[in-house]
Amino acid sequence: MLARNFRTRRGEIDLIAEKDSTIVFIEVKTWIRTGFEDLEYAMNEQKMKRIIAASKEFIYRNPEYENRQARYDMVFIGNDFSLEHIVDAFTETL
Numbered sequence: 001m002l003a004r005n006f007r008t009r010r011g012e013i014d015l016i017a018e019k020d021s022t023i024v025f026i027e028v029k030t031w032i033r034t035g036f037e038d039l040e041y042a043m044n045e046q047k048m049k050r051i052i053a054a055s056k057e058f059i060y061r062n063p064e065y066e067n068r069q070a071r072y073d074m075v076f077i078g079n080d081f082s083l084e085h086i087v088d089a090f091t092e093t094l
Contacts, residue, residue, distance in 0.1 A: 001015065001016070001017055002016040002017060002018055002023070002062075003015070003016040003058070004016075006054060006058055007054075008053075008054050008057040008058075010050060010053035010054050010056075010057055011049075011050030011051055011052075011053050011054035012050070012051075012054060013025050013026070013027070013051055013054050013055060013058065014026055014027055014028040015028060015075075016055075016058060018068075019071075021068055021069065022068060022069045022070070022071050023055075023058075023059070023065050023068045023069070023070050023071070024070075024071045024072075024073055025051060025054075025055045025058075025070060025071070025072050025073070026072075026073045026074070026075055027043070027047075027051055027072075027073070027074045027075070027089070028074075028075045028076075028077065029042050029043075029074065029075070029076050029077070030076075030077050031076040031077060031078050031079075031084070032078070032079050042074075042076065043074065043089070043090070048072070048090050051072065052072070052092050055070055055072070070092070071087070071088055072088065072089055072090050072091065072092075073085065073086060073087050073088065073089055074086045074089040074090075
């Protein structure tokens with residue numbers, strides 16, 4: 001784990017981790033709706049853009065990671081504490 005609750009004026013990232021040579025920016029959401037089949041409604045483009053902007057700020061502040069690939073994941077926690085991890089949930093090219 002590199003960081004938790006990384007905040008900037010641009011946005012916030014819940015978790016930042018490192019996997020091999022990739023920096024993983026993770027959005028964690030509690031999902032109390034009916035089921036995981038409606039996950040596409042949990043994030044909007046504006047929120048994704050804020051996460052991407054905050055990730056760029058993290059890289060700027062931590063130049064040792066500037067040559068690493070970035071990945072944007074989402075983790076959903078259900079009512080029953082079930083987890084759904086979506087790898088590469090979105091990219092910088094929205």
